[in-house]
Amino acid sequence: MTPGARVAAAIEILDQVLDGQPAEQSLTRWARGARYAGSKDRAAVRDHVFQALRCLRSFACLGGARTGRGLMIGALRDEGADPDTVFTGEGHAPTPLSDAERTAGSAPESEGDRLDLPDWLVTAFGASLGEAAEPAALALRARAPITLRVNQSLKNRSQAIAMLSEDGIQATPLDIASTALIVHDGARRINGSTAYRDGFVELQDGSSQAAMEALDMPDGARVLDYCAGGGGKILALAARQSGTWFAHDADPRRMKDLPARAERAGCTVSCLSTPDTVAQAPYHLVLCDVPCSGSGTWRRAPEAKWRLTPERLAELTGLQAAILSEAATLVRPGGVLAYTTCSVLACENADVIAEFLSNSECWTLEFDRSWPISDDGDGFYLAHLRKPA
Known part of the structure; x- marks a missing residue:
C-alpha cells in the first residue's frame, strides 16, 4: 500500500x-x-x-x-x-x-481542543491533578511505551535483555521497577520470542510493576487478586516470593488464559468462583484492581476518553466502593487490602479510599501513591490498607 x-x-x-x-x-x-x-x-x-x-x-x-x-x-x-x-x-x-x-x-484554541479532552474532563483533570493536569492531558496525546516485566524467579534483567536481543528485540532497564524493561525496537516480535514463550518476560506497564513491588506480604502468604482480569498482577506477585496464589473475576472468561500463563511462568494460580473466594478466606493480601475509567491508560485505548460520560463515571465510583467493601471481609486480621486503579481522577482514587475509611474506622491507610503518565508507565494509583490484628 x-x-x-x-x-x-x-x-x-x-x-x-x-x-x-x-x-x-x-x-x-x-x-x-x-x-x-x-x-x-x-x-x-x-x-x-x-x-x-x-x-x-x-x-x-x-x-x-x-x-x-x-x-x-x-x-x-x-x-x-x-x-x-x-x-x-x-x-x-x-x-x-x-x-x-x-x-x-x-x-x-479552547482548553478542550488544545488538550484533546471533552470539556467536562478538562474540569475533572484540573480538580484532580492541579498543575499536573495539563502535562497529563498532553501526555495522553502520544503513544504509550512498550514495557516488559522480567520474571525474576526465572531470569534476571540482563539475561532477559540478552535473550530478547537474540530475537531482534532491543530493550533496556527502567528505573521505575526492578523488573521493568522498555522496548525500543522489535516490539512486534515479542509474542514470538523465546523469552516470552518460555515465561521469562510478560508485557506489563511499568507503573503497574512498581505498584506490585510496593505491596507488603509475608513469605508464604495467601494472596487473592479479587479483580484479576488476565492475571498479570497476580503473576507479578507470584514471581516475587513463595506463596499460595488465587485469582477471581466477576467475569471468569477474562481469566481463561491465566492457568496457561501461570504454568509458563513457573507458578500455580487457582481461579476461584465468587463463593470459593469466601470458602478459601482469609488471605494475607487481597488486591482489588477495580474497574475504572482507565484515564491513566488512554494512550493505549484513546476512544475511551471520548466515550466516558459523567454518568458512567458515577457508576464506576459506586462499583469501586462496593468491591472494596466486599473484598475487605476476606482479609485476615493484620492483613493488607490493596486498592489500585489505572486512573488519574481523584473521584476514583483518594475519594473512594476516604469514603471506605469513614465507614470502616478500624482500618488504617498505611500509604497511598500515584504514578503519573510518563515515558516509563501509565497513570496508576495504589492505596495500601491494613486491617487491625
Missing part, C-alpha cells in the same frame, strides 16, 4: 468509529477485507487511527472537520506535512482537497 492508500484506509475506519463502532472491531473488519495489506500496512493504518483518536479535537480543528477525512488532514498538518502531497487521488489515495478544505482549519 502507498502512504496515500494507508491514509484512505484510516479515513474509512475513523468514520466508522465516529459513528459509534469500536475501533478494534473496525480495524479487524478492514484487515479481513484488505487481503492485499501486509503486516506493515496494517500496523501503519492502526497507528494512523489511534493517533487520530488520541488527538481527536486538535486534529479536527487543524483539519477543519470532525470526520475521518478532516482528522487525517489535521494529522498531516500537525506533523508539518502538506496534505496535498497525500490527498492526490492516485494509487488509492484519498481524493484531492477541495478549495474549501485547503482554507479550512485553524490551530486549537
Whole structure:
C-alpha cells in the first residue's frame, strides 16, 4: 500500500468509529477485507487511527472537520506535512482537497481542543491533578511505551535483555521497577520470542510493576487478586516470593488464559468462583484492581476518553466502593487490602479510599501513591490498607 492508500484506509475506519463502532472491531473488519495489506500496512493504518483518536479535537480543528477525512488532514498538518502531497487521488489515495478544505482549519484554541479532552474532563483533570493536569492531558496525546516485566524467579534483567536481543528485540532497564524493561525496537516480535514463550518476560506497564513491588506480604502468604482480569498482577506477585496464589473475576472468561500463563511462568494460580473466594478466606493480601475509567491508560485505548460520560463515571465510583467493601471481609486480621486503579481522577482514587475509611474506622491507610503518565508507565494509583490484628 502507498502512504496515500494507508491514509484512505484510516479515513474509512475513523468514520466508522465516529459513528459509534469500536475501533478494534473496525480495524479487524478492514484487515479481513484488505487481503492485499501486509503486516506493515496494517500496523501503519492502526497507528494512523489511534493517533487520530488520541488527538481527536486538535486534529479536527487543524483539519477543519470532525470526520475521518478532516482528522487525517489535521494529522498531516500537525506533523508539518502538506496534505496535498497525500490527498492526490492516485494509487488509492484519498481524493484531492477541495478549495474549501485547503482554507479550512485553524490551530486549537479552547482548553478542550488544545488538550484533546471533552470539556467536562478538562474540569475533572484540573480538580484532580492541579498543575499536573495539563502535562497529563498532553501526555495522553502520544503513544504509550512498550514495557516488559522480567520474571525474576526465572531470569534476571540482563539475561532477559540478552535473550530478547537474540530475537531482534532491543530493550533496556527502567528505573521505575526492578523488573521493568522498555522496548525500543522489535516490539512486534515479542509474542514470538523465546523469552516470552518460555515465561521469562510478560508485557506489563511499568507503573503497574512498581505498584506490585510496593505491596507488603509475608513469605508464604495467601494472596487473592479479587479483580484479576488476565492475571498479570497476580503473576507479578507470584514471581516475587513463595506463596499460595488465587485469582477471581466477576467475569471468569477474562481469566481463561491465566492457568496457561501461570504454568509458563513457573507458578500455580487457582481461579476461584465468587463463593470459593469466601470458602478459601482469609488471605494475607487481597488486591482489588477495580474497574475504572482507565484515564491513566488512554494512550493505549484513546476512544475511551471520548466515550466516558459523567454518568458512567458515577457508576464506576459506586462499583469501586462496593468491591472494596466486599473484598475487605476476606482479609485476615493484620492483613493488607490493596486498592489500585489505572486512573488519574481523584473521584476514583483518594475519594473512594476516604469514603471506605469513614465507614470502616478500624482500618488504617498505611500509604497511598500515584504514578503519573510518563515515558516509563501509565497513570496508576495504589492505596495500601491494613486491617487491625
